[in-house]
Amino acid sequence: GLLMEGSVNIKSAAEIAIMREAGRINAEALEAAKAAIAPGVTTAELNEVVEAVHRKYGVYSPFKNYPGPYPFPASICASVNEELVHGIPSQRKLKEGDIVSIDCGTVYQGFVGDSAFTAGVGEISPLAHRLIEVTKQALDAAIAQMVPGNRLGDIGAAVESLVLKHGFYVTHLYTGHGVGRELHESPLVPNYGQPGQGMLLREGMTLAIEPMVLVGTRYTRELKNQWTVISRDRSLTAHQEHTVAITAHGPEILTIL
Ligand code: MG
Ligand code: MG
Numbered sequence: 001g002l003l004m005e006g007s008v009n010i011k012s013a014a015e016i017a018i019m020r021e022a023g024r025i026n027a028e029a030l031e032a033a034k035a036a037i038a039p040g041v042t043t044a045e046l047n048e049v050v051e052a053v054h055r056k057y058g059v060y061s062p063f064k065n066y067p068g069p070y071p072f073p074a075s076i077c078a079s080v081n082e083e084l085v086h087g088i089p090s091q092r093k094l095k096e097g098d099i100v101s102i103d104c105g106t107v108y109q110g111f112v113g114d115s116a117f118t119a120g121v122g123e124i125s126p127l128a129h130r131l132i133e134v135t136k137q138a139l140d141a142a143i144a145q146m147v148p149g150n151r152l153g154d155i156g157a158a159v160e161s162l163v164l165k166h167g168f169y170v171t172h173l174y175t176g177h178g179v180g181r182e183l184h185e186s187p188l189v190p191n192y193g194q195p196g197q198g199m200l201l202r203e204g205m206t207l208a209i210e211p212m213v214l215v216g217t218r219y220t221r222e223l224k225n226q227w228t229v230i231s232r233d234r235s236l237t238a239h240q241e242h243t244v245a246i247t248a249h250g251p252e253i254l255t256i257l
Contacts, residue, residue: 009180206246
């Protein structure tokens with residue numbers, strides 16, 4: 001957008017309309033991946049399911065070749081159990097009782113939709129179920145704060161207070177972010193904060209809100225592959241994400257069908 005709020009891109013209605021379509025395609029790709037989750041399926045196969053949807057629309061994932069220790073090698077991140085984020089799709093077969101987070105982006109007409117979900121493979125433990133539900137509730141609570149006049153700290157405080165109330169933890173090291181022409185734009189959107197503090201939220205901001213929740217600790221470490229982030233105590237983790245526009249009427253989730 002032409003208008004800038006600090007270094008934050010403010011999107012026009014026309015730009016948000018394009019992001020809505022990017023988000024819709026992204027949701028279709030994620031739904032296809034979710035439908036393919038089953039014991040015996042590999043995370044590489046889930047990546048192929050997403051790429052097939054992208055091919056249908058002539059679009060692509062901004063994750064592929066994303067710069068890092070080496071270019072990210074896939075269109076999705078697939079993170080299993082203690083893997084919090086940035087898992088690399090592989091020949092690993094999902095098994096009954098696992099939980100898997102699929103994070104996916106879509107670039108459509110130069111704009112990005114970014115979203116993630118965590119789902120169980122077959123029957124999962126009550127703890128795993130509760131973790132996923134709390135993570136979804138944290139995302140909902142964060143999105144509810146996305147009204148003009150609130151501040152960035154209101155979003156993070158909503159996430160962390162809900163998660164801590166349920167006895168789980170949020171990482172302070174990995175955050176949500178602005179999203180638009182780039183996958184990662186300003187500002188950073190932490191999953192913690194002080195109510196009423198931080199950058200003023202205003203109409204036209206588009207943010208990727210992504211609670212990352214851990215059962216046993218907020219601390220993480222990286223696997224030797226230099227991408228995958230796991231809980232330091234190897235406890236279960238979950239991740240939910242939507243790209244959301246702040247409108248005059250409140251939040252609009254863009255990454256839905
Ligand atoms: Mg994402
Ligand atoms: Mg994101």
